Amino acid sequence: MKKIIKKTLFIGLIVFLLIQLYQPARNLGFEQDLTANFTRAYNVPKNVEHILRTSCYDCHSNNTNYRWYSYVQPGRSFMESHIKDGKKDLNFYEFGNYSKRKQESKLEAIVKQIKSDEIPLSSYTFIHKNAILTPTQKQDVINWINKTKDSLSSKN
Template sequence: MKWLTRVLLVLLVLFIVAQFFRPSIVVPRVDETKTLYHVESVPPEVRTILHRSCDDCHSNRTVWPWYNRISPVSWWLADHVKKGRKELNFDEWADFKPRRKARKLEEICDQVKERKMPLKSYLPLHAHAKLTDADRGALCQWSSALRTRIIAEHPEAARPAQSK
């Protein structure tokens, strides 16, 4: 049993040391004129779903949970938010080119239909973020209508994107 005590001791020391390495939490300022909601028309029910289930990783309004102060959980969460924002940030929508908008709108429907979003690891502690079939239907209906409109105004947006 002596070895077990040693292993536990080493783990405890590592855990304590890890607390000194916290990711820097980026809290970008929200420019209201650049948000998805300012640029496009988003029905209230869709807006509610996006706020409830996607904002923590796809906007600049992340609500950081208390356990975000604990390493290594904090590293993992910060990484999700960083990658999520990089892929799709509702608060920087105005900076997206029409082609990227069209692609992301298509992806929104695909990702929720395939149950890839919201991330599975997010759901146990954010039960309210779970999507119902009605939520998925509303997201897809809205995103495909908006995509069609963007393509009608910018036909080049329909071509497959070379880059994200």
């Protein structure tokens, strides 16, 4: 019985080491169209910009701040899946390229998800405690988005 356990652990270790060789491409793109970046397309106050960069940009931009654990599989693949899905849903670096209607829709969705505590994801804030939004931060972002949304509506 001990021989089977040792053999199983050895095989498990070998498999674990082999999967470390697979490292998906990193989300380290650079801003190509600076005017499309959310913070450049709108007059974002510094406090709101800081909140967004801390709590949102790792998954919703073209540039993720990778930490040490991002080098360990299978966590890396899980992380890349979240980033891919996040960017598909909303990419702050490309926000200025969205139609005005889509921008309004995305802003409304952000407010709704902040109010319902859906964002940032708990799987993200579990490790990134600084990304947890305080009630004041939530209100700052919501107030700024509502003001911005109103200005978008008046331009249409």
